[in-house]
Amino acid sequence: MADPSLDNLQLPQTMVNGQQRSEVSVLDRGLAYGDGLFETMRVVDGRIALLDYHLARLRRGLLALKMDADQTAIISELNALAGQLGDGVLKMTLTRGIGKRGYGIPAQAQPTRICQSFAPTGYPIENARTGIRLFECQTRLAVQPLLAGIKHLNRLEQVLARSEWSDSIHAEGMVRDTLGNVIECTMSNLFMLHGERWVTPDLSGCGVQGVMRDYLIDRLGQAGESVEVRKVDFSTLLESTEVFCCNSLYGVWPVIGLADTSWSIGSRTRQAQRLAEQVIK
Amino acid sequence: MADPSLDNLQLPQTMVNGQQRSEVSVLDRGLAYGDGLFETMRVVDGRIALLDYHLARLRRGLLALKMDADQTAIISELNALAGQLGDGVLKMTLTRGIGKRGYGIPAQAQPTRICQSFAPTGYPIENARTGIRLFECQTRLAVQPLLAGIKHLNRLEQVLARSEWSDSIHAEGMVRDTLGNVIECTMSNLFMLHGERWVTPDLSGCGVQGVMRDYLIDRLGQAGESVEVRKVDFSTLLESTEVFCCNSLYGVWPVIGLADTSWSIGSRTRQAQRLAEQVIK
Numbered sequence: 001m002a003d004p005s006l007d008n009l010q011l012p013q014t015m016v017n018g019q020q021r022s023e024v025s026v027l028d029r030g031l032a033y034g035d036g037l038f039e040t041m042r043v044v045d046g047r048i049a050l051l052d053y054h055l056a057r058l059r060r061g062l063l064a065l066k067m068d069a070d071q072t073a074i075i076s077e078l079n080a081l082a083g084q085l086g087d088g089v090l091k092m093t094l095t096r097g098i099g100k101r102g103y104g105i106p107a108q109a110q111p112t113r114i115c116q117s118f119a120p121t122g123y124p125i126e127n128a129r130t131g132i133r134l135f136e137c138q139t140r141l142a143v144q145p146l147l148a149g150i151k152h153l154n155r156l157e158q159v160l161a162r163s164e165w166s167d168s169i170h171a172e173g174m175v176r177d178t179l180g181n182v183i184e185c186t187m188s189n190l191f192m193l194h195g196e197r198w199v200t201p202d203l204s205g206c207g208v209q210g211v212m213r214d215y216l217i218d219r220l221g222q223a224g225e226s227v228e229v230r231k232v233d234f235s236t237l238l239e240s241t242e243v244f245c246c247n248s249l250y251g252v253w254p255v256i257g258l259a260d261t262s263w264s265i266g267s268r269t270r271q272a273q274r275l276a277e278q279v280i281k
Numbered sequence: 282m283a284d285p286s287l288d289n290l291q292l293p294q295t296m297v298n299g300q301q302r303s304e305v306s307v308l309d310r311g312l313a314y315g316d317g318l319f320e321t322m323r324v325v326d327g328r329i330a331l332l333d334y335h336l337a338r339l340r341r342g343l344l345a346l347k348m349d350a351d352q353t354a355i356i357s358e359l360n361a362l363a364g365q366l367g368d369g370v371l372k373m374t375l376t377r378g379i380g381k382r383g384y385g386i387p388a389q390a391q392p393t394r395i396c397q398s399f400a401p402t403g404y405p406i407e408n409a410r411t412g413i414r415l416f417e418c419q420t421r422l423a424v425q426p427l428l429a430g431i432k433h434l435n436r437l438e439q440v441l442a443r444s445e446w447s448d449s450i451h452a453e454g455m456v457r458d459t460l461g462n463v464i465e466c467t468m469s470n471l472f473m474l475h476g477e478r479w480v481t482p483d484l485s486g487c488g489v490q491g492v493m494r495d496y497l498i499d500r501l502g503q504a505g506e507s508v509e510v511r512k513v514d515f516s517t518l519l520e521s522t523e524v525f526c527c528n529s530l531y532g533v534w535p536v537i538g539l540a541d542t543s544w545s546i547g548s549r550t551r552q553a554q555r556l557a558e559q560v561i562k
Contacts, residue, residue, distance in 0.1 A: 014307050016307065022306060022307055022308075023304035023305060023306055023307060024304060024305065024307055024312065025303060025304055026295050026297065026303055026304065026305055026374070026395050026397060027303075027397075028312070029440075030312050031305060031309070031311050031312045031374070031376075031434070032319075032374070032434070032436075033315070033434065033435075033436035033437065033439070033440055034314070034315030034434055034435050034436060034437060035436070035437060035440050038313075040382070065437070065440075065441075066441075066444055089382065091382060093307070093312070093313070095312075096440075101321070101370065101372060101397075101399055102443075102468070103436065103439045103440050103442075103443035103467055103468060104443050104444070104447075105440065105443070105444050114307050116307060116308075116382075118382055139427060140425075140427075142423035142424055142425035142428075142487075143423055143424070143459060144421075144423035144438070144459070146420060146421075146438075146441060147423075147437055147438075152437055153312070153313070153314065153315055153437075154314075154315050154435035154436070154437045155313075155314035155315060155316070155384065155435070156314065156315060156316060156346070156428055156433055156434075156435045157425070157427075157428075158314070158384045159310075159314055159316050159346075159377075159384050159386065160346075160347075160427060161384075162383075162384035162385050162386070163347055163385070163386050166385075178424060178425070186384055187383070187384060206423075
């Protein structure tokens with residue numbers, strides 16, 4: 001656990017390119033076009049949980065967007081900020097940097113690196129203990145293989161999906177693609193137990209490849225579980241015997257309901273939850 | 282024409298929410314998620330060309346993103362800035378405003394309004410006179426009816442498409458959707474003469490509904506031309522007898538080539554060009 005006395009300290013200032021600042025230029029292409037990437041990371045005891053997975057996704061994003069960035073500087077800044085934060089959430093945004101008007105990528109573009117510290121998430125502990133209900137979002141994700149999987153700054157689909165409900169009955173919303181496939185939740189990935197195997201949706205057409213998803217695929221595999229990454233239609237979800245959603249901030253939430261369908265929380269979901277807790281608690 | 286002495290005046294500062302500023306908070310959702318809209322407007326003799334068309338698109342965007350904004354304040358600020366600018370380009374960005382971490386729309390979100398003045402575009406005059414060649418972009422636009430047509434800040438597809446060429450042979454790039462339909466160019470819309478009718482691609486699945494496109498549909502119709510908005514496959518484009526692209530900054534550029542296909546510049550394209558020049562010169 002982090003030193004409780006840290007709770008009374010002011011959180012570190014927002015850093016922009018290594019300096020304490022909380023604003024960026026209106027010419028930044030992150031603002032103009034969503035031209036950039038971000039990572040939202042859980043910090044526990046001054047350390048970033050699943051840092052290697054976050055960095056791997058960041059590298060995939062840099063490649064997809066044809067961006068370059070000083071990864072050594074990023075890692076050392078993130079570790080330093082995590083040490084100051086102790087326990088909470090660290091968000092890093094990496095934009096293409098400042099540019100003139102127009103879509104063309106500036107030849108001399110210098111990325112803008114923004115690091116923000118936040119207090120720990122305030123999700124109800126019951127979400128993890130007694131499970132959550134999913135809202136069935138009508139917003140569909142467009143199929144765009146060029147941008148699938150990475151965590152870029154073009155997130156209007158998630159904003160629209162999350163705007164569909166405001167009650168406290170639903171802790172998350174399930175989102176399908178425009179072809180009808182089950183893809184993910186607005187801020188989480190989905191796993192479902194189908195027969196004896198875990199299934200998680202293929203994200204080659206859309207969706208965010210969450211780092212907790214990648215970690216659980218690895219760890220469940222090491223624990224002897226079979227995890228299949230494949231297209232998932234709606235009936236496969238409904239016919240599953242256990243369902244959970246996950247992300248790197250809260251770990252695993254068992255899913256107990258979606259519209260008229262109910263699930264009970266099984267031992268296999270609790271096992272996945274324990275694996276998640278090994279890195280975020 | 283604008284008073285030539287204005288050329289020596291400094292351009293107006295960037296305005297953020299009506300104040301001279303050139304930065305926005307890193308907490309702005311425009312930066313975090315591309316959660317907002319923009320309009321790029323041609324200013325001629327202190328007046329905004331096609332202002333009503335820009336405002337109509339902005340209103341459609343506000344509706345699609347479930348945003349609200351003080352349109353009276355927007356119009357009066359735009360007109361005042363245009364008067365100061367004289368001749369050039371005015372860009373207005375309207376974001377959801379500042380929010381906490383997370384996709385949920387803040388209940389009390391106050392939009393951020395950013396107005397930027399730019400010098401007139403520096404496109405070669407030959408583009409309009411002798412026509413341009415189109416690059417054939419491999420980047421495909423995803424089909425997302427919820428965001429189609431509006432000018433939102435999620436523009437990574439345009440950034441990727443525009444990054445495909447850097448030569449000066451191609452002034453624009455033609456972009457198709459993931460289904461193969463011809464949709465638009467990276468910063469322009471397309472018209473093609475097919476038989477006796479003008480055809481311009483249907484944008485209900487993706488693409489930006491340009492204000493010059495809307496204006497030309499109206500004015501060509503008034504001039505007795507038939508304009509059909511419909512799905513356009515690649516062969517329809519290639520079989521057309523005249524092709525042009527258009528936007529609100531440069532007007533109309535005749536298209537004379539795409540890969541191995543060539544077109545000559547016909548009288549019908551010159552007519553469309555004159556209609557465009559009526560509002561931007």
